[in-house]
Amino acid sequence: xxxxxxxxxxxxxxxxxxxxxxxxxxxxxxxxxxxxxxxxxxxxxxxxxxxxxxxxxxxxxxxxxxxxxxxxxxxxxxxxxxxxxxxxxxxxxxxxxxxxxxxxxxxxxxxxxxxxxxxxxxxxxxxxxxxxxxxxxxxxxxxxxxxxxxxxxxxxxxxxxxxxxxxxxxxxxxxxxxxxxxxxxxxxxxxxxxxxxxxxxxxxxxxxxxxxxxxxxxxxxxxxxxxxxxxxxxxxxxxxxxxxxxxxxxxxxxxxxxxxxxxxxxxxxxxxxxxxxxxxxxxxxxxxxxxxxxxxxxxxxxxxxxxxxxxxxxxxxxxxxxxxxxxxxxxxxxxxxxxxxxxxxxxxxxxxxxxxxxxxxxxxxxxxxxxxxxxxx
Amino acid sequence: xxxxxxxxxxxxxxxxxxxxxxxxxxxxxxxxxxxxxxxxxxxxxxxxxxxxxxxxxxxxxxxxxxxxxxxxxxxxxxxxxxxxxxxxxxxxxxxxxxxxxxxxxxxxxxxxxxxxxxxxxxxxxxxxxxxxxxxxxxxxxxxxxxxxxxxxxxxxxxxxxxxxxxxxxxxxxxxxxxxxxxxxxxxxxxxxxxxxxxxxxxxxxxxxxxxxxxxxxxxxxxxxxxxxxxxxxxxxxxxxxxxxxxxxxxxxxxxxxxxxxxxxxxxxxxxxxxxxxxxxxxxxxxxxxxxxxxxxxxxxxxxxxxxxxxxxxxxxxxxxxxxxxxxxxxxxxxxxxxxxxxxxxxxxxxxxxxxxxxxxxxxxxxxxxxxxxxxxxxxxxxxxxxxxxxxxxxxxxx
Ligand SMILES: Cc1cc2nc3c(=O)[nH]c(=O)nc-3n(C[C@H](O)[C@H](O)[C@H](O)COP(=O)(O)OP(=O)(O)OC[C@H]3O[C@@H](n4cnc5c(N)ncnc54)[C@H](O)[C@@H]3O)c2cc1C
Numbered sequence: 001x002x003x004x005x006x007x008x009x010x011x012x013x014x015x016x017x018x019x020x021x022x023x024x025x026x027x028x029x030x031x032x033x034x035x036x037x038x039x040x041x042x043x044x045x046x047x048x049x050x051x052x053x054x055x056x057x058x059x060x061x062x063x064x065x066x067x068x069x070x071x072x073x074x075x076x077x078x079x080x081x082x083x084x085x086x087x088x089x090x091x092x093x094x095x096x097x098x099x100x101x102x103x104x105x106x107x108x109x110x111x112x113x114x115x116x117x118x119x120x121x122x123x124x125x126x127x128x129x130x131x132x133x134x135x136x137x138x139x140x141x142x143x144x145x146x147x148x149x150x151x152x153x154x155x156x157x158x159x160x161x162x163x164x165x166x167x168x169x170x171x172x173x174x175x176x177x178x179x180x181x182x183x184x185x186x187x188x189x190x191x192x193x194x195x196x197x198x199x200x201x202x203x204x205x206x207x208x209x210x211x212x213x214x215x216x217x218x219x220x221x222x223x224x225x226x227x228x229x230x231x232x233x234x235x236x237x238x239x240x241x242x243x244x245x246x247x248x249x250x251x252x253x254x255x256x257x258x259x260x261x262x263x264x265x266x267x268x269x270x271x272x273x274x275x276x277x278x279x280x281x282x283x284x285x286x287x288x289x290x291x292x293x294x295x296x297x298x299x300x301x302x303x304x305x306x307x308x309x310x311x312x313x314x315x316x317x318x319x320x321x322x323x324x325x326x327x328x329x330x331x332x333x334x335x336x337x338x339x340x341x342x343x344x345x346x347x348x349x350x351x352x353x354x355x356x357x358x359x360x361x362x363x364x365x366x367x368x369x370x371x372x373x374x375x376x377x
Numbered sequence: 378x379x380x381x382x383x384x385x386x387x388x389x390x391x392x393x394x395x396x397x398x399x400x401x402x403x404x405x406x407x408x409x410x411x412x413x414x415x416x417x418x419x420x421x422x423x424x425x426x427x428x429x430x431x432x433x434x435x436x437x438x439x440x441x442x443x444x445x446x447x448x449x450x451x452x453x454x455x456x457x458x459x460x461x462x463x464x465x466x467x468x469x470x471x472x473x474x475x476x477x478x479x480x481x482x483x484x485x486x487x488x489x490x491x492x493x494x495x496x497x498x499x500x501x502x503x504x505x506x507x508x509x510x511x512x513x514x515x516x517x518x519x520x521x522x523x524x525x526x527x528x529x530x531x532x533x534x535x536x537x538x539x540x541x542x543x544x545x546x547x548x549x550x551x552x553x554x555x556x557x558x559x560x561x562x563x564x565x566x567x568x569x570x571x572x573x574x575x576x577x578x579x580x581x582x583x584x585x586x587x588x589x590x591x592x593x594x595x596x597x598x599x600x601x602x603x604x605x606x607x608x609x610x611x612x613x614x615x616x617x618x619x620x621x622x623x624x625x626x627x628x629x630x631x632x633x634x635x636x637x638x639x640x641x642x643x644x645x646x647x648x649x650x651x652x653x654x655x656x657x658x659x660x661x662x663x664x665x666x667x668x669x670x671x672x673x674x675x676x677x678x679x680x681x682x683x684x685x686x687x688x689x690x691x692x693x694x695x696x697x698x699x700x701x702x703x704x705x706x707x708x709x710x711x712x713x714x715x716x717x718x719x720x721x722x723x724x725x726x727x728x729x730x731x732x733x734x735x736x737x738x739x740x741x742x743x744x745x746x747x748x749x750x751x752x753x754x755x756x757x758x759x760x761x762x763x764x765x766x767x768x769x770x771x772x773x774x775x
Contacts, residue, residue: 126717128718128737129646131645131646131647131716131717132717133648155717155718156717156720156721199721199723200721200722201720201721201722202719202720202721202722202745202749204722207720207721265509266511266512266513266516267513267516268516274762276762276765277762325709329705332582332752332756333752333755333756333760333761336511336512336756336760337506337511337535337536337588337753337756337757339752339756340581340582340749340752340753340756341579341580341581341582341588342580342581342582342584343579343580347581347582348582350582350749351582351749354712354745354748354749355719355720355745357713358716358717358719358720359720362713364655364657364658364661364713367657368655368656368657371656371657
């Protein structure tokens with residue numbers, strides 16, 4: 001057993017810490033300018049220069065072969081600084097799927113430029129009737145000549161507005177729904193039949209709804225006709241990353257709240273001298289440390305056999321979801337009215353931490369999974 | 378013991394319900410139902426309708442033009458209003474400054490201000506909190522210095538709810554810097570149009586403009602605008618804090634929110650079944666249901682005591698703590714119930730006139746912003762931590 005970082009990991013953590021600290025105030029998350037399709041922000045290019053975009057991918061596809069811990073370190077730092085760049089949605093999720101499924105041509109066209117920071121991609125899985133179930137897909141893919149025809153709709157596609165192509169999950173038509181024949185298709189923006197409407201999420205991230213009406217694609221657009229297992233593996237990576245990001249944001253929220261309690265005076269004394277508030281601060285800290293442990297468990301379980309991996313991943317997401325909400329709510333409460341304003345940094349973290357539960361399955365969804373697979377031993 | 382309402386009370390409920398069905402404009406009802414912001418005109422329109430019916434000053438004694446309702450009737454009225462999606466009456470005039478004027482104001486002040494409150498000519502805001510004086514309100518520093526028949530006021534108020542619409546502010550100011558904390562405070566009525574008053578918006582995390590900062594720079598306020606004696610402002614403020622707080626649990630709102638939640642969770646599907654049948658979510662709803670049942674009876678106990686002549690004291694702190702926690706929990710469950718659909722944020726729809734073509738999106742739009750907005754319930758009007766300290770001291774003698 002060893003919970004320490006390697007020398008390289010310590011360097012990674014320090015580099016990221018410096019990089020994030022140099023960024024302008026994180027309030028910009030809510031007012032980040034919209035990027036045109038295919039455009040990346042200056043910070044994204046810095047990520048590329050530092051190798052952060054290569055880091056989480058296998059060496060066999062041109063990555064640096066970072067492990068779950070490297071990913072955790074990265075996401076924690078990005079969460080700590082509330083960095084708006086779409087590391088998860090624009091790089092990790094679509095990149096991980098490509099790395100698992102793409103052939104050499106598809107890799108050269110989509111994955112290599114992704115790792116070089118030349119473009120971002122997006123992954124469209126959410127459907128309106130599916131809640132958090134990534135396998136409940138009504139969008140259909142029908143063979144059409146040598147290629148495919150897609151029909152359906154997708155919600156909450158994060159970063160679709162800036163993506164050079166959107167990876168879309170679809171059910172291969174004609175199959176029994178239980179057969180789990182999920183296809184994944186690459187659709188560049190502007191493809192006829194694809195309509196996109198853009199908006200922001202409650203925590204300020206760009207998202208889009210898509211309508212696909214007779215979208216015809218050539219054979220090269222199909223990444224896989226049987227992607228269910230790969231999709232599960234990719235989502236496990238995504239959830240581990242998301243938990244680490246939330247831990248970073250929880251840590252910053254705790255730091256901000258502690259500093260506030262020491263500084264703010266009422267009744268002639270710093271708030272930090274009131275025992276109620278001391279105990280509450282300790283509860284926040286406890287939630288943070290327990291969530292951190294779960295994020296570590298998730299990050300180190302990515303190579304396990306699927307049942308064990310998914311059990312731990314679900315447990316971690318469920319736990320972190322509840323902990324993040326507790327920390328967010330108490331951070332606001334202990335800041336008083338100040339904590340409710342846009343001017344106060346902690347409110348932006350709170351929005352991120354509460355809405356975190358709505359990405360990649362909320363705590364109830366994952367609790368249900370753990371409950372159904374509860375190990376009797 | 379008997380927990381049923383009398384026949385008269387039940388008839389009164391029917392009367393209120395009928396009034397709401399026939400008088401509340403559909404457009405306003407729909408905006409409230411969807412959690413969209415009301416314009417000042419909407420508020421005033423509704424309060425005028427209530428006023429014409431003699432129901433605006435619900436807490437007012439008949440002598441001042443109120444309906445003379447019992448605490449039980451007021452409770453029924455609040456409940457029915459929330460169930461019908463009626464706008465909440467902006468409380469600062471009718472429910473806050475008016476009782477202070479009735480108790481401490483001169484006859485001239487009463488004759489001038491009370492009718493103007495009842496026919497919505499004045500919109501009041503509350504100038505208590507300051508950047509340095511929140512929970513410790515008595516440490517406020519806004520200065521009022523006597524200059525002949527005027528006070529010259531300098532300082533800053535903050536978190537002033539709906540101050541952007543107000544033409545009048547009731548304000549706590551320090552008139553004697555040498556007296557001990559509470560003793561040097563006076564209660565002033567300030568016309569917001571007076572030179573030196575400026576209002577700056579504060580945007581809250583749900584994107585709403587609800588609160589403001591109010592800057593006071595050499596503002597000349599007639600001495601005649603002081604309520605009560607100089608140095609007795611704290612008595613006025615404390616009276617307000619204990620006055621008629623039987624509605625503080627927000628029970629009507631909690632009932633309405635639970636009702637909405639159950640309907641939502643019955644409609645939304647999870648794995649081919651209503652979400653309400655999902656065991657984990659169902660249990661969360663059941664817990665809220667029990668808490669609400671208990672709170673309703675606790676609230677009725679306090680109301681009955683008030684009806685029988687008791688003054689609700691620290692009991693109202695209990696109602697506030699539990700009521701705010703429950704309403705926050707319900708807003709959390711509503712957001713959760715929506716799942717991914719709680720993510721999109723449409724400020725132009727919520728705070729403006731932009732429409733959303735998708736009905737489901739419109740129905741879901743307010744859930745997350747409202748969850749964040751409801752965090753205020755445990756902060757304002759005396760935070761829950763402060764309320765618990767009051768209970769510990771006053772009820773438990775700790
Ligand atoms: C949406 C909103 C609307 C408002 N509208 C108005 C308005 O119209 N007019 C107006 O005058 N004010 C208004 N307020 C201000 C409100 O009354 C104050 O926020 C409240 O008094 C708390 O003060 P504070 O925000 O400065 O928090 P602080 O007093 O700084 O408290 C910060 C935290 O410390 C805790 N704390 C403080 N002292 C103690 C203690 N002794 N023991 C234990 N815990 C303690 C508090 O509970 C809180 O959690 C509004 C506030 C909000 C959020």
